[in-house]
Amino acid sequence: MALERLFDACEAVGPAPSEDFLARLVADAEALLPPPPLRDRPREPGFGWLARFFAASGLSGAAALGVWLGFVMPDVVGTMATDLAGDDSALLTTFLPGADLAALDQ
């Protein structure tokens, strides 16, 4: 049939979009791109995450950090505390505000 012949001839050949137009479509897609899920976002370089931790946790976070530092860097912390207060007992007092050394011995 003549019409089928025409369809077959024209099927593969049709109007094509310009490269500029396709680039605009890509730009639209990128403009509306949703953010990736939180777990997939890259970590911030350096200790920016640490600052955000403190901002979120406040005093309790500071206390927890102090205990952690005391365990991982006892020499540094001990030296610093001694320099500040003169004896080793100042270490626990400094990093456990309000705690009584005598109470810990009970």
Add this chain to the structure above:
Amino acid sequence: MDRHASRTADDADGAPDEALLVAYANGDAAAGRVLVARLGPRLFRYAARVLGDPAEAEDVVQESLLRLWKTAPAWRQGEARVSTWAYRVAANLVTDRLRRRTTRAETALDHAAEPEADLLSAVERMTEAARAEALRRALAALPERQRQAVVLRHLEGFANPEIARIMDIGVEAVESLTARGKRALTAALAGRKEELGYANE
């Protein structure tokens, strides 16, 4: 025969459209670029064939894909094919534009049906560009729904059930539109004897 199945966007070598859309919704820009490369040219070809105007076709395609990106985060997997959804949006936008046109499209000339053999012979002698132009002008003469159905079936290669989903009508309605559209196309082509080069045969 479903010619569309042989060149479906679910490439064997790449991810299915739906997987790409989900990836896009999760922040994957490359997935969006692949979807543009797959859907953009196909939607443009369809819209340009029905509207007969590349600039309007660009507007339709751009709006269709904008709606796709906006719906991506809420896309429910398994409910519809991405390409069908995109074509459906494009078809609705095309219909809106056709109905807004104030000037009537070319109407089919009222001629008695010419012998089929003469028409086939004329088509065989035409150049590729002449065939494309003849079909374009004949399509422009069709009522919009017939035009849409004929383009989706015979130029875009969709099967009738898929066309039914795109046009939001029943399968029987698609069959009726394509049958009437083909009869009208044949009449329109027959009405252009001089252009087709068989007026004096």
